Amino acid sequence: MGSSTGGMYPADILNRRHDAFVLWVPHSSSNQPNAPHLVIGTSGENANDFNQVARVPLSLSDKPDLWSLDPKTINPRLTDPGVYHYWFEITDTSPERRGTMLVTDPLAFTVDYNVTQQNTNFYERQPASIIKYRDGKLWPCDVPDGSDSPKASLPSQSSLPSNNHLVIYELPTSWAKVGKRDGQVDLDVGTFADVLALFDTKSPGAHFKDLSAVSDGAILQELGINALELLPAADTKITDEWGYATANYFSTDQNLGSASDLVLLVNTIHEQGTRLFTDVVMAFGHDPYAYIAWLDFHLRPDQERGNDDSWQSHTNKTQLRDGYGGSSWRYIQTVESSYDPETGATSDVHPSWAIHRLHLARWMSDFGVDGLRLDSVNNIGSWDFVRSYKERAWQLYKARSGGSSADPSKFLVIGEELSMPVSMVQQGVLNALWNEPWQGRLRSVIMGESANGDNFEWTVRKLADCTLDNLDGRFTDGAQAVNYITSHDIEGDRKERLYNYLKNCGVWDVEKRAKLAFALLLTSVGVPMIFAGEEFCDQMDRSVDMSKKQTDPVNYSRKNDGGWRQELFGYVANMVKFRTACPALGEDDSTFFHVDQSRGGKIMAWKRGTSDGGVVVVANFSEESTPGTEYVVPDWPDREKGEWREVSQGWREVPAEWVGREPLLQWEAKIYTRWRN
Structure with missing residues (x-):
C-alpha cells in the first residue's frame, strides 16, 4: 500500500511511518500554511527533562496534504539505535488560537506523560510521542525501556466462543483499596498487569498484588466468563477515572501499562478461550487534531446549530451533541482531492472517519481485538460513520481470519444507544445494542413489580426473551441484544449497583434477590454482561450523586468475605459456566x-x-x-x-x-x- 515495509498494517499511513515522520493535515494550505516542524530529543533522568536534539521542518510529500520527514536526513544524525521523544510544532487552529504550539503526534503508538508540554489547561497537556530509530527505520516501542512493541498472537477461531454463548465481563480500570486511615476507601488505578492477575494465578498483579483476592487466586478464570470488555484502554489525560476522555487513540493508556503489557494480557485470555472487547469513544476527544486542523475534525455544536452534525441522532434535532469537556468530532465533512491515509490514493476523504478507522486498524492488528463496544452512538450523531466503522471492523476481522472462511459468529460490534433504535441493527449500522429496557424490567421483577406499561406476566416474558419486545422494531437474534443487571452508567433512577438498589428498596436478604437476578440474566435470550464486582454484589462507597457517572471503583477485597458474598460468587460462577456451555x-x-x-x-x-x-x-x-x-x-x-x-x-x-x-x-x-x- 505504498510503503517499503511490506504492509505491516492495512493502512498506508501507518506503514509510511515506518520510513518517515508523517503528519496528515487536510487543507494544509489554510490549516498549516507554514511547514510543521519536528522537535525531537531524548528524555533526561528526571520527570519532564527533555534534551532537544533537533528542530527540523517537514516537507509536503508526493501526496497532497501529507507532510513527511526522512529520519536519515536529520542533522545532527540520530543515534542508531536510539529511543527518542518528539512533538510536532504547528500553528494552532483551535478557536482559542495561541500561535504556535507543540502537539503529540496524532498517530503516536506510545506517549510519555513524564515528558509533557504542560499547558495551563489540564486537558491541553501534550505528552511526548515515543519512537525507536533502528537500522534507518522508525519502530514502535514501549516506555521507559524502549523495548519493541509486540503484536498479540491470534488464536484459532474454533478456540473462541460464539456470540450466542458469550458472557461479557465489563471491567473498569479504577479499583479500590481500603485505606489505613479511618477505614476509608481509597481510589487506585488498576493496570493491565492487575487484570492479568484476575485470569492467571501465576501473575501477582501490580497495584493490587497485596489484595488476597487478587494475589491468591484468578477471579475471572474462576468465574468462567469468556469475553472481557475493557473500558477504554486508549490513552486519556485523566487518571483515577474510567477512560472516557480519549486523547491519543493509537496509544495504550500509560497509567494502565505498555503495549507489551496489554499484549501479554490478550495472549493469556486468548489461550483460555476468552475474547477481548474494547470500548471506543468517538463522540468527542481531547486529541491533537483539535489544534492541527480544528475545522476539519471538530466542532462546537452550540455554535453550529444549523449544521446537522451538531445534533444527536434519534432526537429530531432536540438535543445537541455533548463534548463533555472535549471536542465533538466533525463527521459531516469532506476534503476533496486529499491524501487518503487508509488507501494511499488521492480522493475525497472524510477526515474524522479516516482517523477513527486508522486506530481501529492499529488495535485489531496489534491487540487481536475480537469485538467492539461503541460508546454513546447517539452522541456520535452520524449513522453513516458508525456503519462505515462497523463495516471496516468486519473487513479487518475477515482479512486476519481467513477471508471467506472467517466465522461470522466470532466477532461483534455493539453500540450503546439508550433510546434503543433497534432499526440500527435491522439496517446493518450495528450488530447489537445494549438492551437498556432489560435492566429496568429485571429490577422491577425482582421486586415483584411490572415495568414499561406491561402487566407482570409480559414483563417477565420480555425479560426472558428480548425478541418479544417491540421497540423501534424487534431483535431477531439473541446476539443482537446485550442484557445487564448493572453497568458503569448509574445516572437516573434504579441504575445504581444492585446491592445499593436492593438496600434502597428496603430488601433485607440481598443474596436471595441477587441470585434470582443472575438466574434470569444467565438464562434469558440475549448476550449477558456482568459489570465488574456485581458477581459478589460489590457496593458503592463513594458515589452519592445519582445524576453523575459512578465514581466508585471495584473493591475486589469483598469477594473473599467468607460469607454471603463468597457464596453468591460461587452461585454466579456455576451459572456462568452453564450459560457458556449449554447448547439450549x-x-x-x-x-x-x-x-x-x-x-x-x-x-x-x-x-x-x-x-x-x-x-x-x-x-x-x-x-x-x-x-x-x-x-x-x-x-x-x-x-x-x-x-x-x-x-x-x-x-x-x-x-x-x-x-x-x-x-x-x-x-x-x-x-x-x-x-x-
Missing part, C-alpha cells in the same frame, strides 16, 4: 407453559431452547414460599424422559417422581436441564 441457552427459543394465577401470576415456568431437551426455569417472584412439600408445575416438557438435574444447586439429580413437583422458596428460581456436558 445459545438458542432463541422460549416457551412459557405455566403462569400460576392462584398466586397472582407471580410463579412462572418457561422453557429455553430445544437442544438436548432445553432448559426449564421455574421462578417465584413473591414474598411467599410455596406451602407444603411440593409444588406442581403442570405440562412439564419431557417429564417422562427423566434424567433431569437442577443446575443452581450444584447440578443436583432430580428423582423422576419429583420432576415438576419441587417446592419453591420466596424469590427463588430453579434451573432444570437434561443436558449433560
Whole structure:
C-alpha cells in the first residue's frame, strides 16, 4: 500500500511511518500554511527533562496534504539505535488560537506523560510521542525501556466462543483499596498487569498484588466468563477515572501499562478461550487534531446549530451533541482531492472517519481485538460513520481470519444507544445494542413489580426473551441484544449497583434477590454482561450523586468475605459456566407453559431452547414460599424422559417422581436441564 515495509498494517499511513515522520493535515494550505516542524530529543533522568536534539521542518510529500520527514536526513544524525521523544510544532487552529504550539503526534503508538508540554489547561497537556530509530527505520516501542512493541498472537477461531454463548465481563480500570486511615476507601488505578492477575494465578498483579483476592487466586478464570470488555484502554489525560476522555487513540493508556503489557494480557485470555472487547469513544476527544486542523475534525455544536452534525441522532434535532469537556468530532465533512491515509490514493476523504478507522486498524492488528463496544452512538450523531466503522471492523476481522472462511459468529460490534433504535441493527449500522429496557424490567421483577406499561406476566416474558419486545422494531437474534443487571452508567433512577438498589428498596436478604437476578440474566435470550464486582454484589462507597457517572471503583477485597458474598460468587460462577456451555441457552427459543394465577401470576415456568431437551426455569417472584412439600408445575416438557438435574444447586439429580413437583422458596428460581456436558 505504498510503503517499503511490506504492509505491516492495512493502512498506508501507518506503514509510511515506518520510513518517515508523517503528519496528515487536510487543507494544509489554510490549516498549516507554514511547514510543521519536528522537535525531537531524548528524555533526561528526571520527570519532564527533555534534551532537544533537533528542530527540523517537514516537507509536503508526493501526496497532497501529507507532510513527511526522512529520519536519515536529520542533522545532527540520530543515534542508531536510539529511543527518542518528539512533538510536532504547528500553528494552532483551535478557536482559542495561541500561535504556535507543540502537539503529540496524532498517530503516536506510545506517549510519555513524564515528558509533557504542560499547558495551563489540564486537558491541553501534550505528552511526548515515543519512537525507536533502528537500522534507518522508525519502530514502535514501549516506555521507559524502549523495548519493541509486540503484536498479540491470534488464536484459532474454533478456540473462541460464539456470540450466542458469550458472557461479557465489563471491567473498569479504577479499583479500590481500603485505606489505613479511618477505614476509608481509597481510589487506585488498576493496570493491565492487575487484570492479568484476575485470569492467571501465576501473575501477582501490580497495584493490587497485596489484595488476597487478587494475589491468591484468578477471579475471572474462576468465574468462567469468556469475553472481557475493557473500558477504554486508549490513552486519556485523566487518571483515577474510567477512560472516557480519549486523547491519543493509537496509544495504550500509560497509567494502565505498555503495549507489551496489554499484549501479554490478550495472549493469556486468548489461550483460555476468552475474547477481548474494547470500548471506543468517538463522540468527542481531547486529541491533537483539535489544534492541527480544528475545522476539519471538530466542532462546537452550540455554535453550529444549523449544521446537522451538531445534533444527536434519534432526537429530531432536540438535543445537541455533548463534548463533555472535549471536542465533538466533525463527521459531516469532506476534503476533496486529499491524501487518503487508509488507501494511499488521492480522493475525497472524510477526515474524522479516516482517523477513527486508522486506530481501529492499529488495535485489531496489534491487540487481536475480537469485538467492539461503541460508546454513546447517539452522541456520535452520524449513522453513516458508525456503519462505515462497523463495516471496516468486519473487513479487518475477515482479512486476519481467513477471508471467506472467517466465522461470522466470532466477532461483534455493539453500540450503546439508550433510546434503543433497534432499526440500527435491522439496517446493518450495528450488530447489537445494549438492551437498556432489560435492566429496568429485571429490577422491577425482582421486586415483584411490572415495568414499561406491561402487566407482570409480559414483563417477565420480555425479560426472558428480548425478541418479544417491540421497540423501534424487534431483535431477531439473541446476539443482537446485550442484557445487564448493572453497568458503569448509574445516572437516573434504579441504575445504581444492585446491592445499593436492593438496600434502597428496603430488601433485607440481598443474596436471595441477587441470585434470582443472575438466574434470569444467565438464562434469558440475549448476550449477558456482568459489570465488574456485581458477581459478589460489590457496593458503592463513594458515589452519592445519582445524576453523575459512578465514581466508585471495584473493591475486589469483598469477594473473599467468607460469607454471603463468597457464596453468591460461587452461585454466579456455576451459572456462568452453564450459560457458556449449554447448547439450549445459545438458542432463541422460549416457551412459557405455566403462569400460576392462584398466586397472582407471580410463579412462572418457561422453557429455553430445544437442544438436548432445553432448559426449564421455574421462578417465584413473591414474598411467599410455596406451602407444603411440593409444588406442581403442570405440562412439564419431557417429564417422562427423566434424567433431569437442577443446575443452581450444584447440578443436583432430580428423582423422576419429583420432576415438576419441587417446592419453591420466596424469590427463588430453579434451573432444570437434561443436558449433560
